[in-house]
Amino acid sequence: MPASANLSRVSAVVLAALVAYAALVLEGSTLRAQDLRATTEGQFRSWLDGTVWADAQKQGVTRETFERNLSAIRLDWALPELLPAGRPVPSDDQRQAEFQSPGRYFPEAQLASLAKDGRVLLQRWDSALDDIERRYGVPREIVVAIWGRESHFGRVRAKHQALRVLATQAFMGRRKALYYPELLAALVILEEDHFSGETLLSSWAGALGQPQLLPSKFLRYAVDADGDGRRDVWDSVPDSLSSIANYLREHGWKPGTGWGFEVKLPQAVSCTLEGPRQGRPMGDWLRLGLTPALGAPPPWGHDTAAFLVMPAGRLGPSFLVSENFYVLKQYNESDLYALFIGHLADRMGGASAFAGWWRPIDSLRRGDIQTMQERLKGQGYDVGKVDGLIGFATRTAIGQWQIKDRRDETCFPDAALVQALR
Structure with missing residues (x-):
């Protein structure tokens, strides 16, 4: 062969x-x-x-409620952010995630669509919203904007069983300390509001119903507005809208002030003046040369406290905001989220798109941003939390470093700045 x-x-x-x-x-x-x-x-x-x-x-949960809802429950192995025993700890993929341009948070097609639908729903629920404004002092457009952002006005239905999500995350998730109290709160909801575990649906992260409230927030802020004896944020629009308004009121919403407005920022005014720590009376900002971007007169009196917000530094639009802007941030801890809600509410009222534009942003890795924060902190700058996110403290620290290094002041990182701070 x-x-x-x-x-x-x-x-x-x-x-x-x-x-x-x-x-x-x-x-x-x-x-x-x-x-x-x-x-x-x-x-x-x-x-x-x-x-x-x-x-x-x-916490007052009876054995009957506990057994009825948890006796047959099993772990949901398909959820993200799990760390089962016996498996290697994955690398921190958040450090490597690509940072997205702030402008991508505001797709015009989405804003226009939500504003159009929101105007229809403002009319449909006019009577309920009248009651909400009288009781809570929160503008109806703000309430409906949050409703639209969180669940597309209730059209996006939660598909996960909340107890299973919360129990899985509390037992073997990355953030057990966050989810364990939420699991207990969900059991209290079942005890007090007499829902069944099958109807207690949530997002993959455990947020409930049309307003997307975590169980502990539900217990504190959810409202039975339609008088049926249940705080039903899944199927009752009045309950959902009233719960949103109650949340904002309880977090300090001030009636009659609004959230903020876009401004033109003179080049001579430093972007390092941004943030909630540097508020000053509206009159002071006007004397510095800031003017409403769309030409209308300022909506507040000269003595009203106002704060400069620049989510992309000088690479995007600038805004003067009231304390109510930071109340919106209590709903979701993000400048971009609060700005989206405020702008969408304005669009429902007939306002136009942003006057300023979002310039292209260099593609940056979250890990690179975190390294930059560590370097700035090491040099004595206050960057806030070292987490790879470009919050107001990091933006102002970047601006301060740029001024000291005699660079153009943008208050926002680019590839060259990240490289210079390695």
């Missing part, structure tokens, strides 16, 4: 052996994974029956 034929036969035998070995390895790995999952489910059951029941009982 030719040597080449023998070689081919040997190669085929070797290949078959490798395939068989790989199959055995895969089968063994699958069995080990199944064993690990079964063991984890057992530990989960013990944790529910021991730790969770003891703490739930202290």
